Structures are given as C-alpha cells and as structure tokens.
Amino acid sequence: MIKLVNILVRDDDYTHEEFVERWRGSHADLARELPGLVKYATSVPTDPERSEYDGIVELSFEDMAALKAAFDSEVGRRVNADAAEFIDMERGPTLYVEETVHLDRS
Secondary structure, three states, rough: EEEEEEEEEOOOOOHHHHHHHHHHHHHHHHHHHOEEEEEEEEEEOOOHHHHOOOOEEEEEOOOOHHHHHHOOOOOHHHHHHHOOOOOOOOOOEEEEEEEOOOOOOO
C-alpha cells in the first residue's frame, strides 16, 4: 500500500473554519472519485491557533502506479485544480510513504 500524505496550509483568503468546511465538503466529494483510491482520511488540529498547519490528508492506493494514474486522470486534474483554490500548495510538505501497520484496534 502506498500512501500520499499532505500536510496542508490554507490559502490566506480563508479562515481555518472556512478551509475545513471546503476541504471536508465539496473537495472531499470530488476527491472520493479518484480512480484506484483505497482509503481517504483527513485530520485537523484540535487547537488550530497553536498549529502551523490546517490539516493532514492521507490518500492510499495499491501501488505508486495507481497513485500516478489517479492524478493523471481527469478527476485527478480537477482535484488538484480545486485544491489550489483554497490550499497554499507550496507551504506544506508532501510525502509518499509505504505504510506498515503494527496495530489496528479500530
């Protein structure tokens, strides 16, 4: 399993609350349509005033080829274009990681 992890910083035109509403609303509706997407999770800080970041997104795919195909697709291009409207795409780091689960009691 390959996971794309983005640590997100909102665009200056958005409050944290407006960012979260857009990100978990219309943007999430669009991102869920990414082809090959296995798991999609978002996390927001419990105290946004004391955090450098506004959220973390984790997108899981079977392999790197599936991830690449998802973002090369029409949906992937729409997801990135939409994100660029409310996320400062240059400020937060992006990680491509291979996940190893050591415990999952969910």
